[in-house]
Amino acid sequence: MILTVTPNPSLDRTYEVPELRRGGLLRAEGDRVEPGGKGVNVARAVAAAGGATTAVLPLGGAEGALLARLLDGRGIDVAGVELAGSTRVNVTLVEPDGLLTKVNAPGPSLSPAEAEALIETVRARSADAEWIACCGSLPRGLAPAWYAELVARVHRAGARIALDTSGQALTAALAHRPDVVKPNADELAEAAGRPLRTVGEAVEAARELRARGAGAVLASLGADGQLLVEDGGIYWGHAPVAAVRSDVGAGDASLAGFLAAGGRGPSALAAAVAHGAAAVGLPGSAMPTAADLAPSAVVTTADVPLDRPLTAGRGGGTT
Template identity: 70%
Template sequence: MIVTITPNPSLDRTYQLDALELGGVNRATSDRVDPGGKGVNVSRALTAAGVRTTAVLPLGGFSGLLLSDLLLRQGIEVATVPVRGETRINVSVVSPEGLTKVNAAGPELSEAESAALLAVVRRDFTGPDVQWLACCGSLPRGLAPEWYAELVGQVHSGGARIALDTSGPALLAALAARPDVVKPNRDELAEAVGRRLATVGDVFDAAGELRKRGAGQVLASLGGDGMLLVAEEGAWFGTAPVAEVRSDVGAGDASLAGFLAAGGSGPEALASALAHGAAAVQLPGSAMPTPADLDPAAVTVTADLPLDRVLTD
């Protein structure tokens, strides 16, 4: 089983527009509501791939109830930690002008709620049947940057492997706890090392720095330029071109799900991550791909790294 924990989950409402008029009245041609948050999306993608998963979530208010209900309808097991604040609602507007997102801050968790979230993971999800714990997304108000580091330390002691998808101070603080894999995108990786990353070689060097600081593997997402996996066993670069991008909401989460579902290491897992990410960007809103949406033949993975390749701005 793969367990995900999302400290700041959301309801994601997506509106599709023929045109976006700032300051005016815009009428949507379609809209949808999906359960959201990075770990939630990973669980959704795993379920679509037929992998058993449980989503651990702090939920509050009507939006929290709706989020839980939507996940249960999709056949996803949910472990809920009740909180007093209201679960946030994020809005995405997709138009010919591009994707516009408005993300709410979310509730502020109390010290007791923070402790309860850790306790649920430690008590129920550190057994031998848990292959991976995916810790995903930003930390809500009330949780210190070291919160993920504490969680990684506790879960490692129970034997589960840790995948960490976060950024900023929370990522840097967690590296010392030695997560098994971290999944930054290009901007997050650049922030972590404090410099601009212009080429695949720059990304490779930055990933090596994160490994020296404690990360077992670095799965770097480079958007349309592909993905780079750097591990002790070696490094691999892969691409999966797509004809049209409909929405990149949740595409990185789908990639992480594909990586973990394929074992979480090596070129085969990287290929699975690329196939899932490429499929996700061709779907509306934050819809997660099913096996029928995947196109493994479009994926190319190589150990011959194109270090001089310039990345797209």
């Protein structure tokens, strides 16, 4: 079972509009609402592929109740921490040509008691988890050191931690040795403090994160594949993608595949690549089912193309 932690989850509401006009009345031609947040997406991906998962998250107001119902309807065990505030709602406007305009709410401010209850819920539910995936930004009320405290406390309970966050929250947590960290190319560059121009430079940045405390680094490089740097070696993987429909949640799907496959070695990297490649071929934030995966199309190798220029963020046909 994979347990996910999402400190700042959301309801993601999408409206399809014929044209975005500032100051005008927009009549939506379609709308949908989905569970949101990086840890929530990991749980959705695990469940979509047939795995067992528990989602720990703060829930508040009618929005939180709806989020819990949506997750339950997807076969996800919900371990909610009740908030005085309301779960945030993010809004996306989609135009006919696919252009997105997004408005992300800041989310509620958690009190010290609510922050402590969230950590204790994770610790209490960790006994049955093979992995705990802690993902996403921190809401108001949680200091950057909150993930560090969570990693330290849950490690004492014997659980393995995968951490997908950035900035000060990532830096603070490294000292407590998360078992896996999962940056994308931009987050890896931010953590290294310099631009990354090649896969080889990404390898060096990942090594630096390991020297600072990360057990392993799984880096999503967008069109340039995925990189795994761990005790057992350095591996690179990629798969062709016929058409990119949406990259929303693709990194979260990759992390779900990696952890579900054991979270170690080239076979887990191959699963991460397969899940990421399938996710970008699906609309919106849809998560791949087992039928969507094409593991035979994945290539993984220890012969890492160190001189390959990084094109992440500029599109491409592989993941």
